[in-house]
Amino acid sequence: MKALTVHRGTVAPLDRANVDTDQIIPKQFLKRVERTGFGQFLFYDWRFDENGAERPDFVLNQPQYRKASILVAGPNFGCGSSREHAPWALQDWGFQVVIAPSFADIFYNNCLKIGLLPIILPEATVNRILADAKGVSGLELAVNVKTRSVTFNDGTEASFPLDPYAQESLVGGLDEIGRSLRLEAEIVRFEGQEVTRINTRG
């Protein structure tokens, strides 16, 4: 996984609640067998009209947000399908951080597995970020994974929850499978004493 310790970037405001993974990456693009190259399809039906032309009013088509690396959105971001293609598409597009008042469970986990940081902040703080990002001068934020904090330009800070295990993986860019494989002896011990439940090859 890609390590993420500190990040500073421009914020793109996507002021919608319940943004589902079908919007983040529509199903017609799930047939690729690689992990890469999904950014071009991010929010496809919102970015492009039926004829494939850009919709100028969609946030990511506006010049000031095209290079944004922090996405801020409404509550329950990433609901729906378990497709990891959604965080892949966000990361491949150039986002490193997604901020929302709440996330869907599977999406939140999927982000952490690839080093895309999902930040949960109180609704009032998210509303302030949305408003500032929509303003004429836009908004830059600084994010620190070690201190679990977001810093505004005026120096005010907001802290976000992140469990220590995920934090360690993120900061170290650790391979979580490798971390679990170090517990091989424990897995072998467990398998030795469990009731055998199923043999799919039997």
Added chain:
Amino acid sequence: MAPRTLYQKIWDEHCVTQIDDQRQLLYIDLHLIHEVTSPQAFDGLRLNHRTVRRPDRSFAVVDHNVPTGDRKTPIKDPVARRQIELLEENCHAFGIPLFNLHHPEQGIVHIVGPEQGLTQPGMTVVCGDSHTSTHGAFGTLAFGIGTSEVEHVLATQCLVQASSKTMEVRFTGPRPIGITPKDMIMALIGQIGIAGATGYVIEYTGDAVRDLTMDERMTLCNMSIEAGARAGMVSPDMTTVNYLRGRRFAPTGPDFDLTATRWLAYATDPGAVFDQTVVVDLATLSPMVTWGTNPGMVTSIAMKVPDPASAADPAQREAWQLALDYMGLTPGTPITDISIDRVFIGSCTNGRLEDLIRAARIVKGRKIAPTVRAMVVPGSGIVKREAELLGLDQVFLDAGFEWREPGCSMCLGMNEDILEPGERSASTSNRNFEGRQGRGGRTHLVSPEMAAAAALFGHFVDSRPLLHSDQEVTR
């Protein structure tokens, strides 16, 4: 020992080791695999010189992008074909059993697992698909995972997991005639919202749940994810045990009874405490229909399309307005006045034999409206075969339905079964998100009975007066 819930029993029993006070390494008993979310996981294994730890705890099936029409000719879409071939190659290379496109019992992963007897009470089951919650109907802890976690399970047969809070969803009162588990779960989602159970594992309780068949319990648990829940489950009982008896992967002989005793012990203990309890009253339920662009935007057949002016707050007002714009609906329109172009009966939510029987009880001896294209996509080869033995294929064909091959089909439209822009469907699937069934398509989620009734009339109607008895349907 203090009384425990079903969830707590499975959680405790599958702890390989504690990681910290929140997390444990959770052992996975059964890993189900399909073609769309696995190729990158197998790639990752190879890249890191790792292998599949327990191919004997893994099982694969093609379902998401398979064609449901003629299967004698090669798949036209080269990208879909590649994904299907790659799953075959990966399963072959790592020794994982697979039902490929031409296996007679191929079907949707969440239908195949239970009907093969792979899903058993007390197990942990994962799959790279959010509707893995379906398997919770058996008293298993079953949830969807992303591709990185698919790779993690392939390599370690474990997952690092934080424990969830528990929510009891208690259905009270007897289930009125013609009210299905689809209506029950949609009513719940309407009541608590699509994030109402985020962070929770749901257990469904109440006499009405006890009375459900396994096919029905699977519908209920299937849509737990649409309420945001990590998983949904039902405590195992004799209905569960009787379903599993004689299934291919279930224990046989005296082993079965011994195992069944162990299964029943997973049921939630009397007096066990849930973190939250939600009560849904069944007595007043009518058939449910979604009107918006998520499963929480739902009402009953007797109601009207809501007016954003009556929304609870500005955020909800805006969400409703966006949904109505997308759906092309006017506030105040009676649900029964909404015309439909397409009908889809199938999916891991409602593609099992009992679903098809119940839809056939509406359709038998009648014709679909000339303006409607309607399809039935059985959930698996077994469902299809059993339905054909009952003559259901002919009931549907006579009425003007298409009778197709098993797969996920129009639930997510990864194959050619999609809505055209602006087309409106009555669908027995689980998600009505924008573009879910095809770009610009408008999806209304309903039960199989309601979908069948809409096909006949070309608009939504209350299916209850149309029900034939079982005897009238099957030969």
